[in-house]
Amino acid sequence: MIKRGLATAGIAAACGLVYASEPEPRFDAQVRPLLNQYCLQCHGENLQMGDLDLRTVSSMEKGGSQGPALVKGKAAESLLYQRVADHSMPQGEEKLEPEEIRLLAAWIDAGAPSDPLPVQADLEPAAVHLPSHWSFRPIRKPPVPSVRNRQWVQNPVDAFILSRLEENGIRPAAPADPGTLVRRLALVLTGLPPAWQESSRLPEGPGDPAYTRLVDELLGAPQYGERWARHWLDVVRYAESNGYERDGTKPHAWRYRDYVIDAFNRDKPFDRFLTEQLAGDEIEGTDAESQIATTFLRLGTWDDEPAEERQDRYEQLDDVLGTASSTFLGLTLRCARCHDHKFEPFSQEDYYRSLAFFEPLKRPKNLLKPRADLDRMVGTPEELERYRVATMNLEIQMENLQAEKKKLSRKIFDRLLSEGNSNRDLSWAHHAETVMAFRTPEERRTDEQKSLIRKFEERMDREILAAATAEEAERLRRWERELAQAKAEAPAEPPRAYVWYEDTPYPAATRVLLRGDPATPGDEVHPLVPTILGRPDLLSRLGPIEPTLDTSGRRRWLARWMTHPENPLVARVMANRIWQWVFGEGLVATENDFGVAGDAPSHPRLLDYLASEFIDSGWSVKHLIRLLAGSSTFAQSSAWNPQAAGVDDNNRLHWRWQPRRLEAEAVRDSMLAVSGSLNHSMHGPSMFPRIPDSVLAGQSMPGLNWGEPDPEQNLRRSIYIFVKRSLAVPELELLDSPDTTSSCEQRRVSTTGPQALTFLNGDFAHEQARRLARRVMRATGEERDNQVRGAFRMGLSRGPSPEELEAALDFLRVQEAQIRQDLTGTETIPVIRERALQSFCLTLLNTNEFFYLN
């Protein structure tokens, strides 16, 4: 305690922190090992003699056929103590040592405290200081500010934005024109441009009920989930392979992708969403869906041939802890792995305490296939049990039937061979060795005999059937039928998922690793949230960590702490991401870093308003999106205003819409959409677009684990492309698809020559241009004027300006002449005209406007 206090004294003082002390004796370190050694063989997972299960405090309190085994605070009244004290338990030679009995008594007398303590009950409330850093302080919903220009305000978001603009003497930009706004809305909410409809009236703006209906319609479309799930997949480092040498495939990882899509589409409350990903295997009502959610824990890279096993184990735990802390808490806890954090109030002990939440996760290892990963069946305990029992019954049934069949066959077989004058021709089998082979009991057959059996078995079966009496034949046939029926009625196998699991409530101890080196373990630590965030009142309300029957219960406790409305970070971090995914950049521009070194929020009160709103709405993501998309702030045009720029050149105050480049997936999907080729089918295993051989040549085994491209499948949205860590699809990679080795909170934007080459010369872009040109011709006919207008509407969701029309027509004329001149063959005029139009469409697909969200 003292050592730790000193180690971070500077930071602690800076943040107004008070440390707590830990009581004794400790359940997991001292009591559990005793139970493990003496009691659990008979009162544990496999056996519950006397209906007694001693694995958890609650199951002890519940007790068995003789009543409760534990009375908290009263060792003398607890059967658990009485039985070991009088040596009636455990049965057998080995009894508890006197000091072990004393320890057990002391623990019960101390109230049988459950797992190590998040509870810091001894702390004097008066001694608690609030941390001074803004994001560590509680969220309080601020009043909505009043503004002068009240008509501009569609909802409280606008009031917060406008009040800051008015303070700074900036006028918000004029509303965007309806066409721009609808395109913006569609791209932000679904990642696809709006469908081109010739006659539909466009809603005017947020005040128009048609606009609200459009927002609802887009939020209700399945494409919304596909778009927003992709944002989430960035943050959780989603990939379907392990990285490193073999870059093995993570089986069934795509089910997690589908889980996320469905969660956004159904507006799964975010607290539940978080809980399922961290602890879906530990929570009440655990089922296939919540277990699939825990794939979150296993999405990271791992080495199937690590240079050093222990180091590798901690790399994996660091990956989980690092991802969970940046994803949910916006903290760079990872930096405290080898030493106290340089900028943040996190000690190295904080890191390892947090790591202890994940320590119980097993190192996945399949002894039969050491390099294979683990995938498991998922479902509710009842479903899994039902399947297990049904499979077992089927096996027994099959075995019985087989045995009966065999017995009868044998009888007929014996009869067949003994009847020398049989009218059946058994000359083929009368070879002495064959007969001997059939006569020898199965387990005693030599290899040669076995091969003889294999050779003649089928024929022998036929002979046997032919030699059977009518009654015998009927019996044989009946058993066959029963076998077939049993097989047909076999229970369907539950879905499988790629999960990292625990298999005991008694995890190994976690130790501080000096300098982060597993070879130099230091003091033992217990699971606990970073001290600066460990508000004693909140921790004591949450109570101790309760293990489940086969897991430590640590992760579900962590999820409870995270989703508690008093947790200062989780709602802020997610509300900020929602803002970012609508406006392009968070109110806190360092979306994964809410720490002292992170950026300060541009609108702290608005952020707290949104975070409170988020919690109050039942953690509804769609609720926040409705607020943001329905604001005048959202509906502004991107017009530049030198006067405003003079005050706030970065537009941090939101005096206009900030244009930004679309993400790689949105670009690809938009191209497919406007060309009319997009395959909207959802869910299921990932697909594999064709990758040029020259790209595959960069791999040590070109094309390994890259599936067969399928023309129809490859027209699906980009979220269904297989994410392979060592091989990227060029169209996506060159547009800065996320790095999947750690959480990516914000896409990078780079502009390069190869990027331009890809969309100018690449097969994908050309194919879409070709299809768009055909689509335009089908819809608009032969007139160039009409074609240009149609191409603009389909490609850019608007008609051309007069000068654009002129430029386009100029181009078509010149290009047509050029193509005619370049061609040596006998192409017809329609072909040449179509090629010119294709060339125009390709140009349109390459415009800044197509690539940008304006």
Added chain:
Amino acid sequence: MRSEPQRFQPGNGLRLTPCGRTRREFLWEAGGGFAGTALTFLLAQDGFFGKTLHAAPGKSPALDHGAPHFPPQARACIFLFMYGGPSQMDLWDPKPELNKRDGQPMPNLNADPLLKLRKNRLGGLMGTPFSFRKWGESGIEVSELFPHQAECVDEMAVFRGTYADSFAHGSGLLQMNTGFLRQGHPSLGSWVTYGLGSENRNLPAYVVMVDHRGGPISGPPNWSSGFMPASYQGTQLRSEGDPILFLKPQEGVTPAQQSHQLRLLSRLNRMRGSAGPENSELMARIASYELAFRMQQSAPEAVDLARESKATRRLYGLEDPETEKFGRKCLIARRLVERGVRFIQVYSGGGHGDDTWDAHGNVVKNHTLHCRQTDLPIAGLLKDLKSRGLLESTLVVWAGEFGRTPTSQRGKGRDHSPRGFTTWMAGGGIRGGQVIGATDDFGYEAVEDKVHVHDLHATILHLMGLDHELLTYFHGGREMSLTDVHGQVIRKALA
């Protein structure tokens, strides 16, 4: 406590945030990597930095960007990567004691826990069948497998005490390329490009040529830009056929047609230009298409060896089918250096097994093959660079991901060993003709003047004018660097 290092800031007055992102990020990104100078230079000529950048009016960020920390010795680096792990005691590090004790068990085998783990794969000590002799004025001993490189020893600093941390190819390659055993970090070439930018308007700044037999294990993560923008990643260049992905227009599309397209594209884009700061981003996209168009001429020209003289072609072994594949890549590397490409990596060995230097089964057979394929071209490259006056400004590095054990495996092979192996550097800023460091009597463990991979990296950056402690990139809550908290410049190696 070390004082807070000054953060490297490419571009003038631009702020870096975690993930390196600001709304103006593209400026230095475009300015950093692929032909970035071209973009920013063109943009600066167009005059829009004056409008959108407040800092340093009149100065082009393109010129500021890429300012090294101190005057560089080397302008460019060619990294010859011998994938699979070449055997030091058969090539560069003669061990009479090992030869003498051929067949005997290795003493203290258990002292190394990692070696102990692989004990069942190890036989007795195995001497080398290859003879060594002294070469050049420096008299450095080189194996008979390298008769041509041996002629160049006076240019080389030979690091006989190199060591690394992994026994496995995947993580070993990653460490040699990115400094880390884990995937996800920017490669050496990315750091160099991030620090220095490019000198060529029309070619990638960082080029990778893989072996004709395939890529190295892990593939692209070996030349990835990790958490940096994609513009810093290595671009794969093929020595035959289309050198760069999608370089060739689709069938039937002529340059004339394409230039019409680009003119229309530029026209449409300019009609929808913006007065806001994103306009520079939009203009950069326009410039990127012009660049792509020019690359279609310049990249094929860079790899076109038709106009190289017969003497030059012979120097690189282009006349001999055995040396032709690797020779082409070496010659292209020289041409790229001439054209201002900053970092070029050439792989010898691709795919798996004996297609690489991974001589588990038979060192003699494996190494005879790979040495014959690479020795003449490498020597040709050094001689050619020298005769053209390029060697003094071009750093040439020769390394694999690790070396091999002094003990035998399967009778005639050797297993992986990162504990001590040989690498060398020559050219830009290197004092040639010296051996630095030594392994123990068996050639197993580096014992003298040890050089870790981090030290190699620190030295390469140093020679290119970059301080490995100052060249940082903010990611995941802290300043990341190529050498993490390690690495020392190998002072003895410097001229």
